[in-house]
Amino acid sequence: MRLMINKSMKNIYIMGLLLACSGFAMAETVTQQPPAQPVRTASNPNAIRIVTRPEIMGLWGMEIPNNKKCVEYYNFRSSNDVVIKSGEEWSYGIYEYQPSDDPKEQLSALVMQIKFDNNKVDCSGQKQDQTGDISQYFVQWKNDHTINFCSTAKGEQCFATLRRMLP
Structure with a gap:
């Protein structure tokens, strides 16, 4: 009986030793992980999406010098x-x-092309159909809420001041 207990103890000891060694052998093995995939924003409703927009976007108003109303x-x-x-x-x-x-050194450029004009009287008292007209201005930023339209890229001959009404 004593021989059987010793044999069982020996088997348990050997099994424990093998298990312990196999843990070290497994720790030595390096498994390569696939590179992390970026989170797709469509599947993540809480993702933040950053969209840039032109700084001129928004509603601007220009007072007419000879018609303050x-x-x-x-x-x-x-x-x-x-x-x-x-x-x-x-x-x-x-x-x-x-x-x-x-x-x-040089002002920002703005080009506008009129696609439709209802041909009614404007603030200056003129009635002129501007459909098809293309205009180019140079934008001089005074601050975040005030710009001037100028005729030259150097900021000379500025003829209109616009103030931001809404972002």
């Missing part, structure tokens, strides 16, 4: 659409805004 509005929208309202006239078009890399 009338404000000409420019609504630069996200899809590069612009809606202009002046007195009874309103027009719709597209715009392209190109920010300057160095505003001290």
